[in-house]
Amino acid sequence: MHLDINRTYLLLGSNLGDRELYLERAIQLISEKVGVVIARSSIYETEPWGNTNQPGFLNLALGVDTRLLPFELLQAVLEIEKMLGRIRHEKWGSRLIDIDIILYGDDIIIVDDQLQIPHAEMQNRKFVLEPLAEIAPNLVHPVFRKTITEILTTLTDTLSVSKR
Numbered sequence: 001m002h003l004d005i006n007r008t009y010l011l012l013g014s015n016l017g018d019r020e021l022y023l024e025r026a027i028q029l030i031s032e033k034v035g036v037v038i039a040r041s042s043i044y045e046t047e048p049w050g051n052t053n054q055p056g057f058l059n060l061a062l063g064v065d066t067r068l069l070p071f072e073l074l075q076a077v078l079e080i081e082k083m084l085g086r087i088r089h090e091k092w093g094s095r096l097i098d099i100d101i102i103l104y105g106d107d108i109i110i111v112d113d114q115l116q117i118p119h120a121e122m123q124n125r126k127f128v129l130e131p132l133a134e135i136a137p138n139l140v141h142p143v144f145r146k147t148i149t150e151i152l153t154t155l156t157d158t159l160s161v162s163k164r
């Protein structure tokens with residue numbers, strides 16, 4: 001239903017330029033174009049995942065109440081990345097700002113070429129789970145039927161993630 005409000009969890013990352021400023025600008029644009037930011041994690045300094053030969057990231061998680069449908073939300077985050085001048089490099093490479101949709105709604109699963117929800121790699125990434133656990137420890141993953149805290153305990157990712 002168009003009038004429905006859904007809570008979505010987003011993970012923001014930056015590893016180029018004034019990283020903190022890009023995160024702040026992204027949060028501002030999310031509050032203008034996506035919805036009401038109801039929770040915001042600390043900022044975490046995180047070791048690069050994937051291509052390890054790149055600068056460290058700052059990551060943070062947001063909870064946002066949105067009226068956008070999932071594909072509208074994807075369009076909005078891609079537009080915000082573009083507005084902030086994200087340069088697309090190689091997969092898992094450096095970026096001024098990256099906005100990933102981690103979860104949407106209570107029990108929503110989407111598997112599409114353009115959009116996968118829950119985010120396909122979230123369970124493998126400490127840089128996602130730690131900030132998310134700070135704002136939504138008891139949130140249940142709709143596929144694994146486990147909370148974020150429970151998924152964290154099964155994590156094998158050893159890259160360092162520390163609160164700033």
Ligand SMILES: Nc1ncnc2c1ncn2[C@@H]1O[C@H](COP(=O)(O)OP(=O)(O)OP(=O)(O)O)[C@@H](O)[C@H]1O
Nearest residue numbers: 091092093098099100101102114115116117119121
């Ligand atoms: N849950 C999601 N959130 C954001 N983008 C997604 C999601 N699922 C699929 N995508 C697709 O991923 C594309 C972005 O890919 P990108 O090059 O940023 O990957 P990446 O950030 O390097 O890798 P990763 O997605 O593993 O973090 C988007 O254009 C979008 O179509």
Ligand SMILES: Nc1nc2c(c(=O)[nH]1)N=C(CO)CN2
Nearest residue numbers: 013046047048049057092127
């Ligand atoms: N620590 C960390 N590593 C990453 C990140 C990120 O946000 N944080 N984003 C990436 C893009 O896919 C690749 N690697």
